Amino acid sequence: MSAENFLEVDSIRQEFGGLIALDDVSFAVRKGEIHGLIGPNGSGKSTLINVMTGIYKPRRGTVTVSGTKLTGMRPDQVYAAGIARTFQNIRIWPELSLFDNVMIGAYRSSQIRPWNALLRVRKLKQRVNGMEEATLDALTRFDLDRYAKRPAGSLSYGQKKLLELARAVVASPTLLLLDEPAAGLNPVEVNDLQIRLRDLVDGGTSILVIEHNMKFVMGLCESISVLNFGRKIMTGTPAEVQGSPDVIEAYLGSTSFQTSQKS
Amino acid sequence: MSKEADKTDLLQEVREEVRGNRYEDTGGINPRYSMVFRTVSYVVFLGGVLLLPSLVNGLQLRLATLASIWFVATMGLQVLMGQAGLVSIGQAAFVGVGAYTAAILATKHGFSFLLTIPIAGISGVILAIIVGFPTLKLRGHYLAIASIGVGQIVLVLMVNWRAVTNGMDGITSIRRPVESNRMYFYITVAIGLAIAFALYSLRQTPVGLAFTALRTDETAAGAMGIPVAWHYLIAFMISGFCAGVAGALFAYNEGFISPYGFDLGQSILLLTMIIIGGLRHISGALVGAILLVFLPPNLEFLGSSYMLIYGFAVLLVILFAPDGAAGALLKLRNFLLRKISASTRKVETP
Known part of the structure; x- marks a missing residue:
């Protein structure tokens, strides 16, 4: 892949017993970009962050950040490599x-x-x-x-x-992994968060953010990857993602149902 | 310029208060008073230690020496359990390894006291490394059970590896460096206080904070860059070192060791010491060792009801002073200092 890619997730596969939580997921994040990771509940978003930070060892695939392979590292080594995270359920x-x-x-x-x-x-x-x-x-x-x-x-x-x-930012990480940072915040706080995250990116940090608040994601991210049942459906700009029938299907159900309603 | 100065002021203020409050609540206390109190209590303690041999009979001095030996072993448990949050019911095995190391080196190879003490500590560290690799993947009850197993393995070795340990007959005629009981008491207290000082200052560094982070949320600690397994092993090694040194001091004190002194009962006694004394404070090891060494012989006048009352007292401490006797004493001290600080502040205001 091209040199400008900062974070590269390459065909990650993660299984829990018989369940395939992540099935050959690949995408890339450029330096200084805010990349969104969306998908319905249980689609594997948090699992992917846990794989990236060394909490889970993936069955297959690699995660690299500016040439350094993260897969196989312990969580503290990932942190030392400049990747910091927040947790979906606050862990302070x-x-x-x-x-x-x-x-x-x-x-x-x-x-x-x-x-x-x-x-x-x-x-x-x-x-x-x-x-x-x-x-x-x-x-x-x-x-x-x-x-x-x-x-x-x-x-x-x-x-x-x-x-x-x-x-997460105290050690000046180069990559931030945020697991639902806007969940549970009121609209004023969400706005405030958006400004703060932009500020971090202006300082040279790259951000991968999982979020269910679509207004927040669409307004903040330059590109977005969509997961469904452990598979990546697409990567694209917010506009592309919003217009994609696959994404709509993943969130709302089959398109055939929608078309039958229309006709 | 002034903004920079503001920042430095704020940093200074926050730093001092946060450092002081990390392991006990010192809010509302005039730092000068706590300084005075600390100095006075150190002087009283050291004076008490120096005068003790002249004030008490031989038996009580013997108990005081034992208390300061178990204080050393229990400090190790404070780091392991109170700071890192790992449960061990096998501390006596480490004490035993230290005791046998010192006894063998002293009797068969003529090593001097000054050499055997650190070597015994290192033998405890080595056992911690050997035992740590397979067992430190375990947590909570599982680790506790595994530590009992380790204790039993070491005990079986002591009994059956006759060529080295002389089996149940043990090792005799271990000669103390000093003849007088008084001098040996001073030596054990000095070694205990030196280790206590080292552990106390270690805890004041961010390492103490790292242990707290590990104990309370291991996953978050790992994700925030703390090398989890390595820090657990370090805590285990510190604990092993303390136990090894205590074992050597014990061997010299008794002059004779056999596997009897290092069984599960002894491990549980050390565990009880730190829990009764107070897991969260290094001084808990001191208070616990003093209480559990001095109480049983001095409660003998109670006759057959002794065990009942003793057990009841232990239960009361666990129920009503979860931070142990040391925790309760520190709370009382802080309460008094807070009262004094508040009353003098009123006088100063007009």
Whole structure:
């Protein structure tokens, strides 16, 4: 494939027992692009993100990001390769402060590890300071800095989603995988999220976003891939996807039913 | 310029408060008071340790030495269970390996105390690595059962590998580096406090935070870049090191070791120490070791009802102080300091 492709998903197949969750799924995302991943419930979108981040090992196929093969890596290695994610059902540490939640995301790149912390290497203090600065920057970026000291569990739902985003960007990833970031947000928050994501892309991050909110996806993404029953139906611009009979069929049922209604 | 300064101020403020609140609630406490309290309590503790041998009889001093030995082993469990969230009911096996390593090196090869102590710790680390690879894929109850299995395997080795361990007869005449009970007590306390200091400062670094993240949500921790298996293994190795050192201290203290001291009962005793003392605090290991070493012999006057009352007391702590005795003490301290801080603030305002 062409060199400008940043993320390449190549014929991924994932099975759970007898169920084929992903069946030869391939698509590519260019650098600095927001790519949407849509499809009905159970079509394999979250499974694909779990495959990409090393939580599942695919039966076949590869995922590469700017030439680095992600398949076969552990989740923490994927993160170290510059790919960060959010979860569909928010996974923050509710008892920890917002600050600590985000700071955990800066642990990997800080180079602080049990053995060098135990030996108290000279650079330790400097590394901790660097982590803390990056943490406050990420919180500030999502307007959460004034709650930094509060436990994360005390936030509203929308703020928790922002916190997950702040945690995901603290190590300046090159690729963000967002699993339904707009779900459960009110229209004002959805708008706000759109602006923030565009801002991230302007900063050079590429984004793959799963979302059911069609207005959000169509307004935000430059290209969209559609999954149905673990198969990719198509990749195209929002307009192409909206006009595709296959996509309409996947969401609403058979076209023959619709045509029979019309006639 | 001023915006930059604002940011630095905010960072400074947030950093200090977040660091202080990570493992206990210090909100509303004047930092100066907690500093004073800390200094005073350290001085009292160290003074108590120094004076203790002159104040108590031989039996109580012996118990105090035992308490500081089990404090070392229990600190390892605090890292493993309290910080990383892994359950082990096989800690005595690691203590035993450390004890036998030290005993064999000292009696057969003439190694000095200063050498055997770290080597015994390393023997615990090696056992942790050997055991860790197959068992650390397990979690929760499964790991707990596996750790019992490890304990039994090590026990069987101690009993049957006669060429090395001398079987049930054990190893005798392990000579202490110092004759006096008082000096040996000081040595064990010094080693215990040195390890406690190292573990405490490790916990203040982001590594402590990484362990908390692992304990509470392993999947999220992995997805946020924490090498999950490696950190579990590190916690296991730290725990093994502490147990190994404790085993060596124990061997020298008794002068004689046999497999009896390192069975499942001992593992459960160490586990009870950290739970009663408080899983979430390193000081929990100290409080737990003191309570469980001193209480049983000193409750003997209760006669046959002793076990009943002892069991009931353990139950009460678990029910009403889930953070253990150390957690309860810290809460009380913070409550008092908060009261004092609030009352003095009122005086200062006008």
